[in-house]
Amino acid sequence: VNIIKLCLVGFGNASKEFSRILIEKGEWLKANLDYDIRVTGICTNSKGSLINHQGIDLKTALREISDNGKFSQESPDLVNLNTVNTIRASKADVMVELSNLSIKDGQPAITHIETAFDCNMHVITANKGPIAWDYNRLLSISKQNNLKFFHETTVMDGAPVFNLVKYTLPGCKILGFKGILNTTTNFILEKMENGHDYDESIKEAQSRGFAEADPSLDIDGWDAAAKTAALSNVLMDAKISPFDVERTGISNIKLQDVLEARNQNKKIKLVSEAYISNGRVITKVYPCYFNIGDVFSTVDMTSSLLSISTDLMGEISIIEKNPEIQQTAYGIYSDLLNLLRDM
Numbered sequence: 200v201n202i203i204k205l206c207l208v209g210f211g212n213a214s215k216e217f218s219r220i221l222i223e224k225g226e227w228l229k230a231n232l233d234y235d236i237r238v239t240g241i242c243t244n245s246k247g248s249l250i251n252h253q254g255i256d257l258k259t260a261l262r263e264i265s266d267n268g269k270f271s272q273e274s275p276d277l278v279n280l281n282t283v284n285t286i287r288a289s290k291a292d293v294m295v296e297l298s299n300l301s302i303k304d305g306q307p308a309i310t311h312i313e314t315a316f317d318c319n320m321h322v323i324t325a326n327k328g329p330i331a332w333d334y335n336r337l338l339s340i341s342k343q344n345n346l347k348f349f350h351e352t353t354v355m356d357g358a359p360v361f362n363l364v365k366y367t368l369p370g371c372k373i374l375g376f377k378g379i380l381n382t383t384t385n386f387i388l389e390k391m392e393n394g395h396d397y398d399e400s401i402k403e404a405q406s407r408g409f410a411e412a413d414p415s416l417d418i419d420g421w422d423a424a425a426k427t428a429a430l431s432n433v434l435m436d437a438k439i440s441p442f443d444v445e446r447t448g449i450s451n452i453k454l455q456d457v458l459e460a461r462n463q464n465k466k467i468k469l470v471s472e473a474y475i476s477n478g479r480v481i482t483k484v485y486p487c488y489f490n491i492g493d494v495f496s497t498v499d500m501t502s503s504l505l506s507i508s509t510d511l512m513g514e515i516s517i518i519e520k521n522p523e524i525q526q527t528a529y530g531i532y533s534d535l536l537n538l539l540r541d542m
């Protein structure tokens with residue numbers, strides 16, 4: 200059996216659900232793929248960090264966080280190290296970046312990834328900051344060091360977006376894409392169509408746990424811009440940051456606009472778009488009207504859609520229906536399985 204050691208940076212919603220999948224699938228991975236997956240490091244911002252080179256007991260770690268909101272002070276695995284030093288000390292084979300997104304510069308996740316590469320670790324990130332801000336440089340460091348760099352979960356959770364292109368559309372050039380990629384705005388616009396006002400809709404999105412406490416990241420289109428930058432950097436070699444995406448959010452859309460659109464058999468959706476013009480990749484986030492019946496109009500509540508234009512395969516689309524946290528964790532798990540296969 201091959202032992203593979205992971206270091207989890209962040210132990211929030213995504214990381215905890217991924218840990219549950221590791222617990223559930225551990226025996227299957229050993230029996231079927233001959234891999235014994237062990238987590239040797241866990242870092243958090245405020246709940247403590249753990250190291251155990253034999254493998255942290257994930258069930259205990261999950262229970263401690265759920266019971267006390269932090270790791271036990273009595274735990275022999277508890278270390279008093281910052282995140283960078285915990286990554287180094289974990290001696291892991293793979294670092295999994297699951298810390299919070301910093302929209303303005305992608306840090307400190309970029310530093311976490313550089314640290315992992317410096318320690319000869321492969322990297323899986325669900326945090327889109329590094330892909331939106333620094334993809335090309337990080338990819339080239341990974342290649343120079345013969346290390347893998349996976350990021351499927353950064354756009355549309357576990358739905359295969361990057362892998363769709365990488366593994367199933369060989370030889371296709373990506374000419375552009377158009378998508379509905381931000382859950383919060385899609386949810387709010389849908390609620391407004393049913394007559395609820397803006398503030399009420401934001402409050403419900405927050406209480407259901409997918410909008411940020413500060414919803415401006417979603418409302419002003421920053422999250423969609425980060426996803427647009429990530430997709431165009433990876434699929435179209437755009438070499439841009441979220442600041443380069445022309446961005447209009449939904450804050451100027453009034454209940455009246457949404458209801459008028461409905462009367463005209465249209466829906467308003469926040470769209471992420473990229474296309475090539477004069478050899479340059481142009482990227483935009485903006486509210487757009489769609490006729491009822493258009494596939495974009497059917498993407499409701501927290502669902503998302505990405506439609507990719509290619510030179511040899513025309514247009515191809517993927518829809519993710521109302522995902523839960525398991526779909527996020529699956530994206531990370533699928534990256535791990537692909538990484539093991541490629542190693």
Ligand SMILES: NC(=O)c1ccc[n+]([C@@H]2O[C@H](COP(=O)([O-])OP(=O)(O)OC[C@H]3O[C@@H](n4cnc5c(N)ncnc54)[C@H](OP(=O)(O)O)[C@@H]3O)[C@@H](O)[C@H]2O)c1
Pocket residue numbers: 208209210211212213214242243244245246247282296297298299300307325326327352353356523524527
């Ligand atoms: N949730 C989703 O459905 C989803 C979907 C796709 C992608 N993602 C991405 O996945 C990442 C994690 O999301 P989440 O929902 O799990 O977030 P979350 O619940 O807020 O958890 C974030 C975790 O990161 C830790 N953290 C923050 N800064 C850190 C640092 N400097 N060093 C070490 N740990 C640090 C936090 O520590 P504390 O516990 O001490 O606060 C927390 O444990 C984000 O980048 C998000 O954008 C999430």
